[in-house]
Amino acid sequence: MIRMDSLQGAVIAAIVLLPFDEGAAADIAQGGNIAHRWCSQCHVVAPGQTSGSDSVPTFAQIGESKHFNAARLAEFLADPQHSRMPNLSLTRSEIADLTAYIKAQHH
Ligand code: HEC
Numbered sequence: 001m002i003r004m005d006s007l008q009g010a011v012i013a014a015i016v017l018l019p020f021d022e023g024a025a026a027d028i029a030q031g032g033n034i035a036h037r038w039c040s041q042c043h044v045v046a047p048g049q050t051s052g053s054d055s056v057p058t059f060a061q062i063g064e065s066k067h068f069n070a071a072r073l074a075e076f077l078a079d080p081q082h083s084r085m086p087n088l089s090l091t092r093s094e095i096a097d098l099t100a101y102i103k104a105q106h107h
Contacts, residue, residue, distance in 0.1 A: 026093075026097050026100035027097045028100045028104050030094075030097040030101075031094075031096075031097035031098045031099070031100050031101025031102070031104075032045075032101050034090075034094055034097060034098055034101075035059065035098060035101055038088055039059070039098075040052065042085075043056050043057070043059055044056075044058035044059065044060070045058075045059045045105075046059070047060065058105075059101070059102045059105045060105040062102055062105070063103050063104070063105035064105070068103065070099050070100075073099050073102065074095050074096070074099050077090055077095045077098060077099070078090070078092075
């Protein structure tokens with residue numbers, strides 16, 4: 001009976017905690033909005049996009065790369081020193097959303 005109680009407790013805790021986890025998680029749709037607004041001038045940010053710079057990797061390529069690393073990507077975006085890319089001064093939550101969005105471009 002004790003085991004049963006603790007199992008139920010765990011299930012209830014998981015149900016109670018779930019909405020908070022979702023709220024804290026990065027927002028892929030929001031990341032897509034930011035990508036279209038700030039990045040699509042140079043990067044192809046979504047499969048249907050027809051214009052973008054040839055010399056710039058698409059977000060699908062970035063997300064698909066076997067070197068893809070969310071932490072490194074977040075660091076790259078937070079760093080004002082990009083070689084050929086402008087400083088975008090993004091907030092931490094914008095970076096989290098973008099990172100999730102780029103990762104989701106993986107097909
Ligand atoms: C003015 C053009 C421009 C804009 C706007 C731009 N980028 Fe870039 N980005 C580049 C170029 C050029 C590169 C190629 C890397 C280099 O040589 O710096 C690059 C590289 C990257 C890379 C690294 C790819 C890799 O694997 O090395 C990431 C990630 C990236 N951009 C994300 C973004 C995001 C996210 C945005 C929007 C918030 C954005 N970029 C907006 C031009 C741009």
